[in-house]
Amino acid sequence: MKVLVAGAAGMLGRAVVAEFSRRGCQVTACTRNDMDITAIETVRGKLTAARPELVINCAAYTKVDGAEEEAYQAFLVNGLGAKNLALACREHNADLVHISTDYVFDGSKEGPYGIYDGTNPINTYGRSKLWGERAVAEILPRHYIVRTSWLFGLGGRSFVETMLRLFRERSKLEVVDDQRGAPTYTVDLAGALADLVTTRCYGTYHITNQGLTSWYGFARAIAASVRSPVEIIPCSTAQFPRPARRPANSALDPFPLLETIGRLLPFWEDALARYLTKNRCE
Numbered sequence: 550m551k552v553l554v555a556g557a558a559g560m561l562g563r564a565v566v567a568e569f570s571r572r573g574c575q576v577t578a579c580t581r582n583d584m585d586i587t588a589i590e591t592v593r594g595k596l597t598a599a600r601p602e603l604v605i606n607c608a609a610y611t612k613v614d615g616a617e618e619e620a621y622q623a624f625l626v627n628g629l630g631a632k633n634l635a636l637a638c639r640e641h642n643a644d645l646v647h648i649s650t651d652y653v654f655d656g657s658k659e660g661p662y663g664i665y666d667g668t669n670p671i672n673t674y675g676r677s678k679l680w681g682e683r684a685v686a687e688i689l690p691r692h693y694i695v696r697t698s699w700l701f702g703l704g705g706r707s708f709v710e711t712m713l714r715l716f717r718e719r720s721k722l723e724v725v726d727d728q729r730g731a732p733t734y735t736v737d738l739a740g741a742l743a744d745l746v747t748t749r750c751y752g753t754y755h756i757t758n759q760g761l762t763s764w765y766g767f768a769r770a771i772a773a774s775v776r777s778p779v780e781i782i783p784c785s786t787a788q789f790p791r792p793a794r795r796p797a798n799s800a801l802d803p804f805p806l807l808e809t810i811g812r813l814l815p816f817w818e819d820a821l822a823r824y825l826t827k828n829r830c831e
């Protein structure tokens with residue numbers, strides 16, 4: 550299969566390029582320099598040249614706090630960029646995988662969010678991602694909108710990398726304990742995407758590693774894995790004011806992922822252990 554990946558130099562983009570290449574796809578990996586998704590004629594030109602059957606959009610404006618100051622940039626990339634890809638895919642008869650986020654929800658629900666639950670983003674990043682989802686769904690029937698959460702993986706800025714750095718710099722650390730979600734390894738997500746696109750079961754999906762934790766729980770697991778002596782103290786979101794509000798509950802219900810690809814992703818603790826082992830070898 551001929552696949553074009555947008556945002557190929559990003560954390561998820563790298564894992565997606567590696568996974569689809571490993572499975573024998575002919576992959577055109579587009580970094581921001583190769584294809585700025587906010588420029589429709591550039592996007593059209595790339596698809597004309599590469600003639601992909603499938604486009605995977607891993608490109609995004611991902612600075613959650615930065616988006617509060619740079620709203621135009623967030624909407625440009627996450628909204629208009631996604632719309633441009635959907636338009637070009639329609640013109641070239643290509644399927645589109647569009648990656649979205651748990652931050653389209655407000656986090657006020659008790660249990661995990663299903664794909665059928667109403668969205669209500671509480672920050673600019675979430676609003677921009679929701680516009681991207683809607684543009685894709687309006688323009689292109691043959692789409693997979695995949696919401697994920699708390700990504701970590703090689704070659705990117707992630708909570709895991711931030712913690713590993715802070716463990717080296719500090720002996721004591723306060724970490725937020727009242728937001729919960731599912732840490733997700735880019736390698737596991739990429740594998741699920743590769744399974745999903747063979748099904749032709751278009752629509753919206755929630756794909757994360759299994760299990761839930763808080764940022765505090767996640768930090769403790771990272772510290773335990775690397776045997777760091779750092780002291781980690783739980784704190785509340787209110788004690789750590791940030792420019793963007795975050796949902797307290799980011800849990801995503803994977804239904805109907807199991808029914809569609811026949812499996813769920815491994816638990817996040819298992820994913821973290823594999824990542825840290827791989828990270829140490831690179």
Ligand SMILES: NC(=O)c1ccc[n+]([C@@H]2O[C@H](COP(=O)([O-])OP(=O)(O)OC[C@H]3O[C@@H](n4cnc5c(N)ncnc54)[C@H](OP(=O)(O)O)[C@@H]3O)[C@@H](O)[C@H]2O)c1
Pocket residue numbers: 555556557558559560561562580581584585586587606607608609610611626630648649650651678697698699700701705706
């Ligand atoms: N990271 C998370 O925790 C998380 C959680 C939930 C959902 N997601 C979603 O998962 C997807 C992948 O995220 P990630 O963590 O891999 O992000 P990332 O590492 O920030 O990668 C995003 C990539 O998109 C590129 N990009 C930005 N603007 C572009 C443009 N106009 N045209 C083309 N490329 C552009 C960036 O290039 P530059 O570096 O040059 O700007 C970067 O390489 C995104 O859709 C994100 O919203 C992420």
